[in-house]
Amino acid sequence: MFNAVIDAPFGKVGIRVEGEAVREIVYLSDSVQSVTPDTPLARQAVEQIERYFEQPSARFELPLASVGTAFQRRVWQALCEIPPGVVLTYGQLARQLGSVPRAVGQACGANDFPIVIPCHRVVSSSGIGGFAHHAEEGFFRNVKRWLLAHEGIPYA
Numbered sequence: 001m002f003n004a005v006i007d008a009p010f011g012k013v014g015i016r017v018e019g020e021a022v023r024e025i026v027y028l029s030d031s032v033q034s035v036t037p038d039t040p041l042a043r044q045a046v047e048q049i050e051r052y053f054e055q056p057s058a059r060f061e062l063p064l065a066s067v068g069t070a071f072q073r074r075v076w077q078a079l080c081e082i083p084p085g086v087v088l089t090y091g092q093l094a095r096q097l098g099s100v101p102r103a104v105g106q107a108c109g110a111n112d113f114p115i116v117i118p119c120h121r122v123v124s125s126s127g128i129g130g131f132a133h134h135a136e137e138g139f140f141r142n143v144k145r146w147l148l149a150h151e152g153i154p155y156a
Contacts, residue, residue, distance in 0.1 A: 002026075003042035005035040006049065010146040011139070013049055013115070017041045021065040024112045025049075027132065027143050049115055056084045056151040060116045067112055071099070075107035082121045084151045089125045109133035120147040128155045 002014040005028065012028040015037075022045050037043040044062065051058040068076065078093060090101035090108075097104065108119040109132060120143075123129045128148075134140035148155050 002035050003039055004037040004046050005032055006046050007034065008049075009053060009150075010143045015042055015045045015049075017045070018065055021063045022113065022116070023065045023067075025114055025116060027114065027140065029139065052115060053150075062116060064113055064116065068107075068110065071103070072107040072110055075099075075104055076111060076113075076117045076119075079108070079111070079117050079119055079121065082118060084118075084121075085153060087121050087123050087148065087153055090122055090129065091125055093122055105130065115147070118147075120144045121151075123148075123155070 003017045004015040006013050010027070011030050012032045012034065014026040014028050014032070015022065016024040016026075017039055020041065022041065025045070037046050041063070048058065048060050048062060052060070074097060075093070078097060082088060090104045094101045094104045104122070108122055109130065111117050111119045114120065114132065120131065128141060128144060131140045131144040145155050
């Protein structure tokens with residue numbers, strides 16, 4: 001269950017907290033029922049995500065659960081350094097990290113904190129690429145397109 005589910009321009013966003021940290025942020029369809037934040041941390045996460053929807057340059061200051069491998073955390077840290085309105089390819093980010101594009105793509109897909117850790121700012125060298133471990137067209141790619149367009153980067 002979620003500690004909050006809020007409306008988003010592309011559907012809904014679910015937020016789970018665990019103790020004093022955000023544990024997960026999930027993109028959900030419109031059919032999921034909204035949930036009023038039930039903790040101060042869930043309320044704080046909602047406020048920051050809603051601020052991002054209003055202004056893509058909004059910064060996040062949320063305590064995030066310590067998850068992922070050391071490599072995934074390196075990728076996620078690098079993602080946080082990509083400013084709004086800028087995209088890198090998986091290959092460019094891989095070269096920065098001394099890795100390979102597929103490993104970077106897998107780490108992006110394993111991101112439990114989308115929007116806060118902006119994995120949408122990494123694209124394929126031949127197009128938009130996958131999103132949240134979904135390579136096919138549909139809901140998740142449409143979310144990625146919306147997020148990029150919101151930051152001024154249209155992707156067909």
